[in-house]
Amino acid sequence: MKKTIYLSSLLLFISFCAVSQGNYDASKIPDNLKQDAVAVVRSEEQFYEYKSISSGMVKYKTVITILSKAGDNYAEFAESYDRFSNIYNIKASLYDATGKKIKDYKSSDLKDQSLISSYSILEDSRIKSLTFSSNSYPYTIEYSYTQDFNGILTLPSWRSLKGYHISTEKSTYIFQKNNSLNVRFLTSKDLKTDSTSTNNKTTYTWIANNVPATTREPLSSGLEDITSWVKIAPNQFEFDSSKGDLSTWNSMGAWISKLNENGDELPATTKSMIQNLIKDATTDEEKMQILYRYLQQNTRYVSVQLGIGGFKPILAEKVAQVNYGDCKALSNYMKALLKEAGIKSNLVVIGNGKPELNSAYASIGQANHMILVVPSAKDSIFLECTSQNYPMGYIGYDNADRNVLMITENGGKLIRTPKYRSIDNYQVRKTNIQLSEDGIATIAVKSTYGSAQYEDNLSNLFLEPAEVRKIALQNLGFADAELQHIKFEQTDKKIPVINEEISYKTKQLLSKGADKFFLIINQINRKENIPEKVTNRKTDFAIPFDYSDDDEIIYTLPKGLAVEFLPKDVRISSEFGEYSASFSMTGNTITYKRNQVMNSKKFPAARYNEYVDFYKKIYQADKLKAVLTKI
Incomplete structure (x- = not known):
């Protein structure tokens, strides 16, 4: 039975990829797809097999015609991986304007390097990349790869347009899962979803055909309102030996709360220092001001993205020793400082500069940042712990007026950050x-x-x-x-x-x-x-x-x-x-x-x-x- 299932999945992908085989002659691109476009996705094919709560596999293939020099940014293969995934079976080719193959790239042409960012000191992500180049336009690139995952927190999303000024001739996303696995879908309005079930597996398919390019418009709120798209989130998951439930914001908050369990303990010397700092303060607000200023003057922000460390803060005890941390670590450290002063606070998960958290759809991918809140029935005080300059209570307009997830002992709770009104700004x-x-x-x-x-x-x-x-x-x-x-x-x-x-x-x-x-x-x-x-x-x-x-x-x-x-x-x-x-x-x-x-x-x-x-x-x-x- 297992062999039959594997063969059927393989045949499905082979037939799926066959769609793009054939002539890549740029002159055959419909005129409406060239208008306002610097590049055209001739074919995009993504097949994802969700095997278990901790494993999955993606097969991806795309063909893109670059119409002008302005489209060269799309002439690149770049995929990241880490110790929980690997990329293999990479193939890449370059074609001229008539669709004639010019070059097959070799594995030696690929770059494989660390993805450590300028603000990160600990990160296990790497990237494999290849830049295609041609002296004449238009030209066409084609690449494909396979990637396996042995830890699952997120599942691939899809949309019909890759960005502004790039059109789509055909794009297909096939998502296949074992029927024992539960997922949730969030799709754009009127997007058609085809699904079939066989051999204890369910396969979902989304297709986009002949989608014209969209120009970047002034003050635009983004492409999501005018493109077809789907987002998929797992309910149960396992990642880096940690299991949890993402089916609701409450259960997601419970998982994050467990990750942070006993993480806000401080060394005795730090506790003594705190008590000395606040000894003359007469109100909680005074204590908060003193401790927030101490945090700003004595710590600095660095990124830490090692496995579960991308979600679990460094212990407050460690931050007290090294005086640095990422947004999670610094927020947790501030939480510990306030705790020592007798002030209760809660970690807050937020999408910084992103759309606010969707109250009806919980997923890890909507958040990218952590701050802190001192809750109050009247005026809760939010703290941006990565800034060395913001006054206490100011969190920046990218964090303002949005749904965020407050982490409590009873799980996650959606609350709202303050709105800065015109009289404030x-x-x-x-x-x-x-x-x-x-x-x-x-x-x-x-x-x-x-x-x-x-x-x-x-x-x-x-x-x-x-x-x-x-x-x-x-x-x-x-x-x-x-x-x-x-x-x-x-x-x-x-x-x-x-x-x-x-x-x-x-x-x-x-x-x-x-x-x-x-x-x-x-x-x-x-x-x-x-x-x-x-x-x-x-x-x-x-x-x-x-x-x-x-x-x-x-x-x-x-x-x-x-x-x-x-x-x-x-x-x-x-x-x-x-x-x-x-x-x-x-x-x-x-x-x-x-x-x-x-x-x-x-x-x-x-x-x-x-x-x-x-x-x-x-x-x-x-x-x-x-x-x-x-x-």
């Missing part, structure tokens, strides 16, 4: 501009950035002064700008706020026509271009985060110059945001006030041109001019 700017009789403008600007806008400016605190000046001059927009002073500082390390001061001179503020002078009043925070409209846009869009900008500019005019015309006040309202600008004059001063508030919610593709129209109105309002005349 603020920029407040006060500018004084002194105009002299000879046309020189002396400009002094004081800005304050909060939360997400603090985060965007944080790097300025650590750049060399020469680099800060260089960037500032590039951003001023005046070729003759004479930079006199610039300073960034975070005066209160407890809050996510940065202050900036900059002063400079320029002669390019006024333009002259006949006996008049023209002054664009918004000289500091101005929209300099309008996004292009997109015909037949496909992807939904969103502004990265809510924010608000408040600007005030006060102009002092020299003797002999008067205002002949000031623009009228402007107010623009939309679901995308709000904008207002006001203009007033008292004596020899012009006061300009501008406020813009933007919303980061997701909008459908069909509304993008409406967003462009809104943006155009702001652009036009930012260009309004005053007319000055000599007296």
